[in-house]
Amino acid sequence: MDWRQLWEICSAPDNVPIVALIPLLAFYCYLAWKQAKGNDELIAELETSPAMAKTRYRKTWPFEPGWQKEVHVWPFLLRIEFLAAIIVTIVLMIWSVTLNAPLEEPSNPNLTMNPAKAPWYFLGLQEMLVYFDPWIAGVVMPTLIIVGLMVIPYIDTNPLGNGYYTWKQRKFAIGSFLFGFIILWVAMIIIGTFIRGPGWQWFWPGQTWDHSRLIYEVNRDLPDLFGIASNFGKAIFGAVVVGGYYLAGGFLIHALFRRYNPKDYQRMSLLQYSIMVFFLLTMVALPLKMMLRLAFNIKYVWITPWFNV
């Protein structure tokens, strides 16, 4: 166990935000989960007693008789905003006094940094470069993430859970988002920051960064495993595999979705439904491709003269 190496990584000034992000995220996940649990219990209670559902007990903190429903922004909101500003300023001050912003040697195009890492918030995408070509990891994926986020309100037809924390009423939506945000985005950033060392090789936390380490790894392409040699055959084979994944996966999602989310299924238009299936399958394709690489050393699935997937 190389504690010094571990400390060097964790205390690198630009890594400190990620060290801070982990407990912050854990805390807010807990805060959300606690309120979702409270609301879910309340919902379960109200479902069994329709009489109670007609009363004011529609919130975990219902209005007591005699309470004002609305309070003045001044002072009740503004004092919170003011306090928040002061607290953030103090945190920033302390942070800025105790930790210096990094400054390396002057830039030198002839001296490559190893590892050369993007800013920490893009490390998830850089980690994807291991498994995908740059045009996917660096261009298509960010575009799909942005577009995918933007279509969320238009494909989520579930009217429940609008304006309160809940898990049971929105299992599918929240599950998908947590998968995308926590596992695909934050976890990849953590791997990119704490695990990836020189040569973008995998170093466990506490393992010494060995700059001369070589890994003998022969990556194969999926068509090779099936003995397909011709370029034309590889292109057709890859198209069949990728197309087959979207068809079979789409069918699987269809089978599950109409069973477990019948109301949403009924509500969604064909366009909404197909967009949802496409983004879900694309999202799931990332860990699948990673597994293919890690478990079977497979580099490409689909090889064409113009692009490889």
Next chain:
Amino acid sequence: MPEENGNGKNGKEVGLLERLKSALHEDVQSIRTDMPTKAKEQIEGLKKPTKTAVYTSIFRHKHDDTPRNRALGVLSNVFLHLHPAKINRDAVRYSFTWGMGGITFYLFIVLTLTGVLLMFYYHPTKLQAFRDVLYLEHDVPFGKILRNMHRWAAHLMVITVWLHMFRVFLTGSYKAPRQFNWNIGVLLLVLTLLLSFTGYLLPDDQLGFWAVTVGTNMARATPLLGHEGPFGKMLGMTPYNDVRFGLLGGSIVDANALLRSYIWHCIGIPIVASVLMIVHFWRVRKDGGISGPGSVVLASEDKAQRGPRHA
């Protein structure tokens, strides 16, 4: 022959000198009598500064703790009037909103202030950029803490934007009628990351240089528009005319890239982000204000009979 100096024939006409004398006497007398009174009044007035003309011209209402004044305090202030006068009692609960949107905006203000101060000491040229940062760190009074604050506020802003989006998703606050505002928010998220990324290069050190090299190398591989991307060559893309060239102002990360980075960072993106922020905040108000904890809706109340709605 004219008479000299007011010695009139009948002695009644007062001469100019006499009149001047008495007038002066009156003036002196008035200073003696009026001024102390006025001074007393002034001192009395200073005891009530809120009654002065200057004060009342700035603050248009009283500050006694009445409901009317509480509302006016928000509504008659240009900076506060984005808020409504009153707000849902639950919506001020920190555990619900986490306050991340507001904190993000506050960090944007902090970054603007520290950024403007940093601009006084920084030249976006290969010759001076790195030296300017050294100068800031070692010679400019409070230069080090200025740079540190700018850096850490930027990182913190990325985190708070993510947490804000996370909370909005978890409470379903992107649902009708707030769909459009969620989209504005996604664009603001992208702009936040781009702001941080363009700032990364500016110290012109190894860290920023290689991070931006890694980042912009991806643009080479842009489908159609990058010279290493799918179908790029077919469309005549070379390192000297593709999208990466447009980003960097050259085929390598060099002086032009530094300048472009600087202009995007200090002018281009902040303007676009500010415009979108205005829209974002405006829509928060128009779409029903801060999303307070709503009353729960039961699954039995969701009939799902409206049929497919078109996206």
